[in-house]
Amino acid sequence: MDSFWTHCLRHFQSAIPAQQFKTWIQPLNAEFDGKTVHIAAPNRFVLEWVRDKYLGDIQRLSSEYLDKNVGINMTLATRQVQPPSPAAQSSTAPAKPRDREKSRLNPLFTFDTFVTGKANQLARAAALQVTEHLGSAYNPLFVYGGVGLGKTHLIQAIGNAVRDRQPDAKIRYIHAEQYVSDVVRAYQHKAFDGFKKYYHSLDLLLIDDIQFFSRKNRTQEEFFYLFNALTEAHRQVIITCDTYPKEISGMEDRLVSRFGWGLTVAIEPPELEMRVAILLKKGEMERMDLPEDVAFFIANHIQSNVRELEGALKRILAYARFTNAPITVELAREALKDLLAVQTRQISLENIQKCVADYYKIKVSEMYSKKRSRTIARPRQMAMALAKELTSMSLPDIGEGFGGRDHTTVLHACRKINELRASNTDINRDFDSLLQTLRG
Amino acid sequence: MRQMALSLAPAPAPTLRNFVHGRNAELMSLLSALANGARAERFVYIWGVRGCGKTHLLRAMGAAFAEHNVATAVFTGGELQVDIPQCEVILADDVDQLTESDQERLFNVYNKQRDGGGVLIAAGAVPPARLELRNDLVTRLGWGLVYQVHTLSDEEKMAAMIEHARARGFSLNREVIDYLLKRQARDLPGLLGMLDALDRYSLESKRAVTIPLVRELLSEPPAEG
Numbered sequence: 008m009d010s011f012w013t014h015c016l017r018h019f020q021s022a023i024p025a026q027q028f029k030t031w032i033q034p035l036n037a038e039f040d041g042k043t044v045h046i047a048a049p050n051r052f053v054l055e056w057v058r059d060k061y062l063g064d065i066q067r068l069s070s071e072y073l074d075k076n077v078g079i080n081m082t083l084a085t086r087q088v089q090p091p092s093p094a095a096q097s098s099t100a101p102a103k104p105r106d107r108e109k110s111r112l113n114p115l116f117t118f119d120t121f122v123t124g125k126a127n128q129l130a131r132a133a134a135l136q137v138t139e140h141l142g143s144a145y146n147p148l149f150v151y152g153g154v155g156l157g158k159t160h161l162i163q164a165i166g167n168a169v170r171d172r173q174p175d176a177k178i179r180y181i182h183a184e185q186y187v188s189d190v191v192r193a194y195q196h197k198a199f200d201g202f203k204k205y206y207h208s209l210d211l212l213l214i215d216d217i218q219f220f221s222r223k224n225r226t227q228e229e230f231f232y233l234f235n236a237l238t239e240a241h242r243q244v245i246i247t248c249d250t251y252p253k254e255i256s257g258m259e260d261r262l263v264s265r266f267g268w269g270l271t272v273a274i275e276p277p278e279l280e281m282r283v284a285i286l287l288k289k290g291e292m293e294r295m296d297l298p299e300d301v302a303f304f305i306a307n308h309i310q311s312n313v314r315e316l317e318g319a320l321k322r323i324l325a326y327a328r329f330t331n332a333p334i335t336v337e338l339a340r341e342a343l344k345d346l347l348a349v350q351t352r353q354i355s356l357e358n359i360q361k362c363v364a365d366y367y368k369i370k371v372s373e374m375y376s377k378k379r380s381r382t383i384a385r386p387r388q389m390a391m392a393l394a395k396e397l398t399s400m401s402l403p404d405i406g407e408g409f410g411g412r413d414h415t416t417v418l419h420a421c422r423k424i425n426e427l428r429a430s431n432t433d434i435n436r437d438f439d440s441l442l443q444t445l446r447g
Numbered sequence: 448m449r450q451m452a453l454s455l456a457p458a459p460a461p462t463l464r465n466f467v468h469g470r471n472a473e474l475m476s477l478l479s480a481l482a483n484g485a486r487a488e489r490f491v492y493i494w495g496v497r498g499c500g501k502t503h504l505l506r507a508m509g510a511a512f513a514e515h516n517v518a519t520a521v522f523t524g525g526e527l528q529v530d531i532p533q534c535e536v537i538l539a540d541d542v543d544q545l546t547e548s549d550q551e552r553l554f555n556v557y558n559k560q561r562d563g564g565g566v567l568i569a570a571g572a573v574p575p576a577r578l579e580l581r582n583d584l585v586t587r588l589g590w591g592l593v594y595q596v597h598t599l600s601d602e603e604k605m606a607a608m609i610e611h612a613r614a615r616g617f618s619l620n621r622e623v624i625d626y627l628l629k630r631q632a633r634d635l636p637g638l639l640g641m642l643d644a645l646d647r648y649s650l651e652s653k654r655a656v657t658i659p660l661v662r663e664l665l666s667e668p669p670a671e672g
Binding site: 029031033034049053055056111113153154155182184185216249311312314315317318321322325326329345346399400401402403404414418 | 472476477496535554555558562582585586587589592593594595598630632
């Protein structure tokens with residue numbers, strides 16, 4: 008059955024966009040009892056969707072592959088309860104479902120989908136070496152770099168590649184915090200024997216964000232023994248961290264020095280060209296036609312990390328779909344408007360008064376003075392109109408903030424500015440530019 | 448003698464339908480699609496100033512998922528339960544206020560939802576890049592679809608108030624709305640809260656919702672003439 012389902016998964020993986028595969032096909036579980044293929048979906052949306060869109064394909068594939076017209080039965084999967092130990096896991100993933108789930112590898116994190124550039128080429132080369140010479144090339148492989156730069160992707164790519172080469176290898180990906188929880192649980196249930204037996208039996212341990220071991224002494228002790236046991240047996244250990252080993256705080260020296268035994272490689276933030284390449288690759292995976300100038304536009308504006316880059320791309324795709332418009336730089340600018348001109352401060356009345364006073368080169372105190380000359384009154388009206396636009400304050404409160412004026416004065420100011428904006432381009436420009444300055 | 452109103456009329460429950468869209472049409476279409484089972488994007492972060500409707504939207508999503516029997520857990524007020532239930536959908540409100548240990552839990556929830564095909568909809572006061580939380584959580588929240596919830600214009604607030612009054616079973620005339628908009632704090636929860644108070648007061652005093660009634664409730668002297 009595994010092979011038929013694997014065949015199905017391969018078909019869908021190449022036939023439909025990655026996101027759809029991930030959403031609809033990957034969560035399915037299939038079993039064949041000789042007559043019928045039983046497909047379990049995690050919820051009724053997935054069930055109905057798959058029945059509508061993909062059942063025909065599955066039927067066709069089954070009659071081709073199993074050489075007879077087998078029945079297909081779609082059911083809802085019963086909900087899985089949190090497994091008590093790391094060794095007993097549920098099965099939901101493709102290929103060899105149980106192994107995949109046990110390893111906790113995300114099948115989409117592969118070397119194929121990992122975009123390489125100057126920032127990560129050394130790390131990638133080291134990762135490939137480790138894949139080919141498991142346990143003997145560099146042990147441990149220590150990958151460090153800031154968040155959202157692809158450390159997890161890279162080490163999971165090693166896991167997936169090793170799985171393909173050695174299907175029987177025992178692999179486990181774990182986030183450091185999860186490992187800490189496992190230690191705590193072993194403590195609570197006095198189950199250290201089972202804990203050790205499981206972890207010490209691994210051929211490849213991928214442990215993510217090791218900085219979370221900081222000041223967790225019992226965890227560090229357990230990990231120290233695990234590390235020694237695995238490396239002595241030439242089993243591979245791969246570690247990621249947000250910093251260079253010697254910089255990790257709250258970590259025992261004996262661990263820090265061991266982290267440096269193999270190879271330590273950095274992943275740097277991606278340079279512009281690499282950011283563009285990442286976006287184009289993502290677009291390709293989503294089967295979207297992403298023009299290069301749009302990729303450059305995004306990459307120019309978002310420089311910090313890959314996740315933010317991908318988030319921006321998603322937003323643009325969603326906006327294009329929503330407006331049913333082609334993806335252009337103009338559309339990208341519109342879609343990312345909120346993100347690029349981030350308005351975070353709650354704007355206060357004082358803020359507005361100061362900003363407007365500076366703009367018109369009058370004193371802030373004149374905002375609440377009784378003076379009525381136009382050079383003072385107009386900026387004051389402008390500030391009142393901006394206060395109505397930018398705050399949720401009541402009109403009486405706004406009036407109060409301008410030297411105890413009545414709310415009808417505020418109302419008049421707002422109307423006046425609105426009229427002037429329609430008839431006077433200077434006033435309109437002043438208003439817009441003040442609005443922009445205040446929104447930051 | 449004043450008639451005491453029975454507490455029979457709770458404020459209308461937040462739904463996607465009773466949220467006045469304003470400039471949030473794209474977000475609303477995404478949320479409706481999610482509520483109806485679409486899973487093209489499973490991670491959504493919404494942000495905006497206080498009173499813009501984030502909590503309304505999260506609660507509305509909770510109700511919509513419950514209607515479809517989708518297991519949903521809601522975390523509000525910056526508190527996360529110790530045992531995160533295995534739910535297809537997690538709704539997390541006020542993430543900007545998470546304590547250090549709650550951040551760790553949300554981080555784990557995020558990873559669990561990502562690996563297990565679940566959904567996470569989170570809301571905070573500021574966009575991801577400005578969240579003062581641990582960096583690996585911040586970048587994850589910014590990894591999905593991020594939307595600003597835009598506040599409503601006065602006209603849209605008016606529509607929201609009329610709808611709210613209608614759901615409570617009384618009609619609201621334009622003068623009353625104008626009066627409230629000109630004299631009260633103009634954030635929507637404040638305005639709707641005022642309508643709830645007015646509704647109750649009008650039931651107790653057996654009088655229609657009019658400007659004199661509003662003045663009385665606000666203890667203002669009646670207008671001259």
